[in-house]
Amino acid sequence: MAEDPRSASARFGYETLGADAHSARVRSLFEAVARRYDLMNDLMSGGLHRVWKAALLDWLDPRPGWTVIDAAGGTGDIARGIRRRADARVIVCDAAPGMLRTGRDRAIDAGILDGLEFLCGRAEALPFPDAAADAITIAFGLRNVTDRQAALTEFRRVLKPGGRLACLEFGRPTLPGLAPLYDAYSFSVLPALGALVTGRGDAYRYLAESIRVFPDRESLAGMLRAAGLGAVRWRNFAGGIVALHTAFRT
Numbered sequence: 001m002a003e004d005p006r007s008a009s010a011r012f013g014y015e016t017l018g019a020d021a022h023s024a025r026v027r028s029l030f031e032a033v034a035r036r037y038d039l040m041n042d043l044m045s046g047g048l049h050r051v052w053k054a055a056l057l058d059w060l061d062p063r064p065g066w067t068v069i070d071a072a073g074g075t076g077d078i079a080r081g082i083r084r085r086a087d088a089r090v091i092v093c094d095a096a097p098g099m100l101r102t103g104r105d106r107a108i109d110a111g112i113l114d115g116l117e118f119l120c121g122r123a124e125a126l127p128f129p130d131a132a133a134d135a136i137t138i139a140f141g142l143r144n145v146t147d148r149q150a151a152l153t154e155f156r157r158v159l160k161p162g163g164r165l166a167c168l169e170f171g172r173p174t175l176p177g178l179a180p181l182y183d184a185y186s187f188s189v190l191p192a193l194g195a196l197v198t199g200r201g202d203a204y205r206y207l208a209e210s211i212r213v214f215p216d217r218e219s220l221a222g223m224l225r226a227a228g229l230g231a232v233r234w235r236n237f238a239g240g241i242v243a244l245h246t247a248f249r250t
Contacts, residue, residue: 013209072141076103152227175239
């Protein structure tokens, strides 16, 4: 297991916090919205997040016998999708215990009782030995990681040679004319919807802000290469609102 490398500070939306304060704030936020998290994903994306996650799973193409880590895996929808496609061992690793408890409940409700594990841990210090995983996924979680470069380096450490990484994350719109509409929706509709459904409009203001300060596609690709990953590619969805980055441990 790697040591716990930490940056001195990190962006929490438009705020800059110390590393420990950032980790605590993010964990607290997701603890507060855990029970309504999946419902909000459906409402705010009109269900499209399921299409984007299916595209991630299509690229991953999980195989029987694999070990897959779903980092910042939250309520485990990616993990459940992997289990439906292959008889693989899937481990959801997330720093928020409330998200993991909700994920366990969702798995039981879906009748997925075997091959799926839930483990509390941070992406920057994964509780796994070197070369333990055939694949790592992270869907809409990298924005919330305190030290993203350290997390990507951890992903490479934990992947087996030839192992696959798939990272799904929000981005800046590339479709002409979409950006102003997206901004209006993000900063007006999302916080109001979040307040109504979860009682935490601040969580969805943070979501909008965190997207704006997240690295662009080219920068994220550079971070993946700097972590020692190869064959880095990305694919845009929804006019650039979402991007899927993929890479391999070479």
